[in-house]
Amino acid sequence: MTGPRARGGSRTIGEWLGEAAQRAPSASVLVAGQWTGYQELDEVSGRVAGGFAAIGLRRGDRVCVLMRSSVACLEVWFGLAKSGLVEVPLNVASGSYLLRYFLEHAGAKAIVCDAEFESRVRECVAGVDSLVHLIVHREDGDEHCGGGSELDPAGLVRHRLPALADQPLGDLGPVDPTDTAVILYTSGTTGPPKGALLSHRANVNLARHTVDLLGYTEEDRLYSVFPLFHSNARYCSVMAAIEAGADLVLDRTFSASRFWDRCREHGVTAFNYQGAMMSILHKRPPRADDADNPVRLGFGAPCPPEIFASFERRFAVRLTEIYGSTEVSIVTDMPPHRRKIGTAGSASANYEVAVVDERDEPLPPGAAGEIVARPVEPGWMFDGYHAMPEATAKSWRNLWFHTGDRGRLDEDGYLTFLDRIKDTVRRRGENISSWEVERVVSDHPAVAQAAAYGVPSEVSEEDVMVAVVLAPGRSLAPAELIAHCSGSLTSFALPRYVRVLPELPMTPSQRVEKYKLQAEGVTADTWDREANLDDC
Known part of the structure; x- marks a missing residue:
């Protein structure tokens, strides 16, 4: 180790x-x-x-x-x-x-x-x-x-x-x-x-890596809103706090309206984030005391790059991004001395990382492909999938663990996560990144959350649908949202369908359960761009 x-x-x-x-x-x-x-x-x-x-x-x-x-x-x-x-x-x-x-x-x-x-x-x-x-x-x-x-x-x-x-x-x-x-x-x-x-040593190694990366000490008090059936809370909060001798506060749910007050109440110095947490917090109405909190750092992924700097300034907190998974823990990290905003950092001391094509050939810098990783020594990753030898072999083919995620490496080896490979929309021969659509949609000031996904098309393959939750007190016409997207998305990636919801179905780790939205499909309350061309 x-x-x-x-x-x-x-x-x-x-x-x-x-x-x-x-x-x-x-x-x-x-x-x-x-x-x-x-x-x-x-x-x-x-x-x-x-x-x-x-x-x-x-x-x-x-x-x-x-x-x-x-x-x-x-x-x-x-x-x-x-x-x-x-x-x-x-x-x-x-x-x-x-x-x-x-x-x-x-x-x-x-x-x-x-x-x-x-x-x-x-x-x-x-x-x-x-x-x-x-x-x-x-x-x-x-x-x-x-x-x-x-x-x-x-x-x-x-x-x-x-x-x-x-x-x-x-x-x-x-x-x-x-x-x-x-x-x-x-x-x-x-x-x-x-x-x-996951072995005992893999769990302990991840906790120790987290403490080393973030510099936690006995003076810290960590905070997590994630459940104990999730690796984030288990190893990057509970075991990291114990390893550092720090105090820990665990809440069962995430409340955007109470988040910073909880941090103030308990003297929190660091918190974990993932999923849509950062966007939701950033979309909250500004308060005069936003920067008046004891938190020194946030840790996780992903914070959208377009709000990264403003989030740090507004809340007087420093963010550290990583990329990893249940199987391979922290593959890339971004300690304070080598930050590149908009990326998940470069390969940690414990892993090699690459981006490959469908034949597992390495891709040049800037090209998008599947993210693969492997540890440089034993005891840092999972030991396979229980009772699933074929899935284990498939994920570990050609001596690399295949994450199922799409990303790209730049010339300096910094990784940008794009999306799940399966989380793309296939429209008329084009692969559309749901991540890209969501980023553009979420950039509208009236949008608090967005989820882009594919629904069956009457022509073939899929059409792009986006479900949005509006920021408190805001209204937004679907045609206005499409106009906002037109300058940033290619024409084939523009959403055909828009649905405004009071909330999105979320996992306890604050990830959108898109399969539920996809199962509902084009509903009666869905706006169809092709049926409203005069408005666009």
Whole structure:
């Protein structure tokens, strides 16, 4: 492992947590209104690990976790890691069909869930042969959760989470840094969700890389609005804060109207961002105290380049952009001494990066193609997709990990992310970047958010459709939006359809769920440019 934080080589997450908690005895995390110290987290997660062992779970068994961000969720996460079990954190918005898929595909032997999700779990467990244990956490004190363990009507053995936490740590057997710590399922936008296998050392390496890149210290207080089933909050907030000995505030949701007030209230010095967060914050009406906040830096991607400088000036914060994914963590980064605004930085010390064509031939600077990456030493990326050898081989062909993202490198090796390769619109033989359309549309002062996507055309292939959310108090005629785009987009990329919505469907990581918009198609409230040519 490279970098100044490679203290003593690889560590398991359990070993790492114990060492970090001893270094920062007063550091703590606030999540869902409850504080816990890192030393307390280390102690309680050890007892939770003993509880998992006491009910018969053994190293390598897979345990799904369906929990909102909470102290208990942190205790389960680190308890699973200490016991050598494989954690499978699940999106709490997963419906019964998807939840059943995760349980079956992971071969889960147990599931830990908040009480509010128990009925949903029961709807989908019949026939999941691997599943034995149902472990329930109730946020209001567990007084109605029944006894310690009991045979559930669904045939599962049901336990209360607090009862498991009463167990001593005990001897859980050896855990190796190369063991799988977690299976993180991807969003499944181009097929069934794939479970990325990540080892203990890959998780610890990412946390340490984040701290080194951003210069976090025990004087910092980090802030995240992302869920604990997402790699951003897990490794770039929770584990990064613990590694640095910094305090951490975790909110369950993103509120643009309350964001800066939360930062002021808790003395936040740094936050993570992704998805549409930066555009949404920038579109908020200016306030006299915008720059009067304790935040020194923001970290993530992407902040649209056209607002990057003004965002930094307005809120008196410095931004650091990166490019990465669940599978390959931070591929490129942009530390303070080598910033190039509008890019995601250049290759980090841990990766090689290239942009290639359909035959995996490297493309010249400025040419757009697929972004591929590979680590320069072991322990920095995923170990494959769980139970999907063909998908693993396809993603890793020709000794490069294929990200499925489109981008370009400039002459100095700085990467510009363009879009997902599948997130393009194919119109009359032309490939149209949804990213480009969204950037131009969002540049209109009346537009707070925009999503561009393809809908079936009566001629062939697709037409461009854009869904927009207007800024507070603003109005906008579709024809006016098209006129705004005409000077910046080529004629074939101009949206045919415009739909104004009160809000866009979003994932917890603040990415637009375009598949939902595409499924709705051309609706009754959609404006059609070709039917309104006189207005354009």
